[in-house]
Amino acid sequence: MATRPSPTKAEHIIKEMSGKVDAIIDAGRTFFGLESTILDVRKTPPVLLRPGPFTLEELNKIFGKVTVTESAKGNAEASVAIAPGMKYKHYAPQKRLLLVPDKSVLKQIAEYCAGSNLRIAVLCSNETASSLADVLSISLGSEKNLYEIASNLFDSFRQLDSLDASLGLIQAFPEQGIGLAIMNRIRKATGFSTIESLDEFKKLSGN
Numbered sequence: 001m002a003t004r005p006s007p008t009k010a011e012h013i014i015k016e017m018s019g020k021v022d023a024i025i026d027a028g029r030t031f032f033g034l035e036s037t038i039l040d041v042r043k044t045p046p047v048l049l050r051p052g053p054f055t056l057e058e059l060n061k062i063f064g065k066v067t068v069t070e071s072a073k074g075n076a077e078a079s080v081a082i083a084p085g086m087k088y089k090h091y092a093p094q095k096r097l098l099l100v101p102d103k104s105v106l107k108q109i110a111e112y113c114a115g116s117n118l119r120i121a122v123l124c125s126n127e128t129a130s131s132l133a134d135v136l137s138i139s140l141g142s143e144k145n146l147y148e149i150a151s152n153l154f155d156s157f158r159q160l161d162s163l164d165a166s167l168g169l170i171q172a173f174p175e176q177g178i179g180l181a182i183m184n185r186i187r188k189a190t191g192f193s194t195i196e197s198l199d200e201f202k203k204l205s206g207n
Helices: 010-017 056-063 103-114 146-162 179-189 198-205
Strands: 038-040 047-050 096-100 120-124 136-139 167-171
Touching (some): 103 167, 103 198, 120 146
């Protein structure tokens, strides 16, 4: 089971809903670009079900301590989906997307693909894009502003599907502040698929 990236612009809605509804109101792009924070306050301490723009650091100031599960981090599926996005592959583009946590490995893969017939697209920060070899890239914004990264994340997934690339690679981001929500969405969108080395990528891509 998989779901598409959440729409963050009117053009996303128009593409998916045109002809299916009577009218579409363009109210501009969404402010944060990611869905809301969901917290289970029936538990003590409260349990973070889905990280969002209201960050863990802010929640801890209010509740003293909030439990963060592996599902909330995006590292595993929850046994029971009591909130959206807790089970299965979520937020995914149609093309395969792989997480490459190590920037040096991401650069090695980009250089390898630039010299081969394998066309990839790299979803990354402005800073990372400037250091990559001659490969397609989709810039998410600056690493200095994770809210910008969050705002552009789902749109980048949709851009990947429109490019002449066989698959996409995406970098990791710090898991502080809204970065926890960003990494939750990335891990769910990749179906928990992570590449740790160039050799691993070669085996996976069949090259």
